[in-house]
Amino acid sequence: MRRWSGDYEREAVMRGAVIHGPGDVRIEERPEPGIVEAGDAVIRVVATCVCGSDLWSYRGIDQVRRPRPMGHEYVGVVEEVGKQVASVRPGQFVVGSFFASDNTCPVCRAGYQSACQNRVHMGECQAERIRVPMADGTLVATPEQPAAELVPSLLAVSDVMGTGWYAAVAAEVRPGATVAVVGDGAVGLCGVLAARELGAERIIAMSRHEPRQRLAREFGATDVVAERGDEGVARVKELTGGVGADCVLECVGTDESMRQALRSTRPGGNIGFVGLPHKVDIPGKELFASLIALRGGPAPVRRFLPDLITRVFDGRIDPGRVFDMTLPLAEVAEAYRAMDERRAVKVLLQP
Template sequence: MRGAVIYAPGDVRFENLDDPKIIKPTDAVIRTVATCVCGSDLWPYRGAEPVDEPHPMGHEYVGIVEEVGSEVAGVRPGQFVVGSFATSDNTCANCLNGWQSNCLNREFMGTCQAEYVRIPNAHGTLVATDEHPDGEMVPGLLAVSDVMGTGWYAALAAEVKPGSTAVVVGDGAVGLCGVIAAKELGAERIIAMSRHESRQKLALEFGATDIVTERGEEGIVGVKELTNGIGADSVLECVGTPESMRQALHSARPGGNVGFVGVPHEVALDGQELFFSQVGLRGGPAPVRRYLPDLIDRVLSGRINPGKVFDLTLPLEQVAEGYKAMDERRAIKALLKP
């Protein structure tokens, strides 16, 4: 089969690779229907994370089950499935608590920009749809496997409630899905922070009520002006830089909440500042598995359409162009079709 391999920052190649096989009895192998490039894939692509040796890439996927191991009871060959970027057995203590992204047997996916993918912990990771979805539903279901699930978690971690005010820091695919999540969870006012016209437009379409284009101190002032001078009830941090975290923490009101889902890079928090802010903080890799059945329903019923974050669709063999377009911010998110 063929798939993407990163060799160095800026150097992603599409190559012949060994076909994935069942290794453990809890594995499945799927034929990829769609995959994509994630904002977090850009960290190594931009050299912000080391690339020690060439390795496959990609952790978002929907596909058709090809083969299952002897202990996989929940899904069967031929089914259309959606999974999470973090695999989970769905039976350990953390999974039973609803934190499948911290499953004691977790393996992070990382080979999904390929024609076939091995899925560890398949029974506890994959959710099959009742029937094969129409092609137009595929982008939305693919979004659910990571960015929509992550935006959903950000909104829950930020404790968005009916009638509340939410701020979304970051206008990438996760931030835009965060707007959808805040809307679905009943936020009355949703302030999207964005400087890019096309992303502002999508944020407004997804339910944002206000746009703040400023950053830094001016951005904080902009949010305060819209929130009674005290800040927002909930803030979704969807970037992961020191600047975005600062923006998020200072945009929340005393007693408000920040959900942070951008993987933090060189972010340090001052304990005393956090203390006096009284802001609640929760982050992490989203327990997408917990949300999959609900989010799949919302997509298939047409209630939400997170697939709109894909503004570029390419054949999988052009994966390198997908990275390039996202790196240069020509695309919000690139969908790849084998």
């Protein structure tokens, strides 16, 4: 640990977000992170943000038993590395994701770093500095220091864009495919963008909110369906000659959205589901009869980082547009409130 020297030695501190209970997120002083293991890096956070999944605790749906730090999305500049770290060095701008991974175990090698045998959840990222374990397996350095206007897109890559991309890959979106996207949150919007990049010919965004519909269209949606449930399914069927979409991205995570996805997919199509399921059971007989393939889970963002960073630097994708509010980290409480009250899709925080 780096320490300040003074009249008496005291632990160095920095500021970070801490949740105390439903509706109660505060900015507080916390111990300055330092190198613990030889594979660690410490990074100065340049941008972080609030995730839809953070709201589960904020709304009291997931219990908060004791105060704990928040945040799992981050980009920043490396300040210090452990002596085994070889792939990143101090001064580099890096992107990581919500799981630290070794990137060498059999599961990582198969491309599923979010299920790495040694994974560590990154749960303290709404802060000025963070420690990243297994830095070689987790972080990817950008080719150069990014211009300020690229930072939001790189931050999006660390979670929502990586997740939308995984949804599209899991749904096996290919050139010429017809794609439907259930959910118009930041992940759903990024799913639209991913489907476009992967060559989908037709992209049906399911959205009831005018500003989100507009962004969906700018990200590549060819059709927008405002209806939900049975009516939504009927509209998708209508738009696809009665057949259903080849690929459906389920970006919500409720029982209703999963059923809507299942019934919007053509027989033998593919669903990628990335909304964390809350009380979702998939009816085996219906899935069987549909011949649909289903793959979901926490996105192995690490697999996609090099490609997505390149796409951002090349100006081919601009997922940072999902951030419709930017606040200093000190105003984290307002960031949660704005998302909770749906005044913002996603809030970027600047430490």
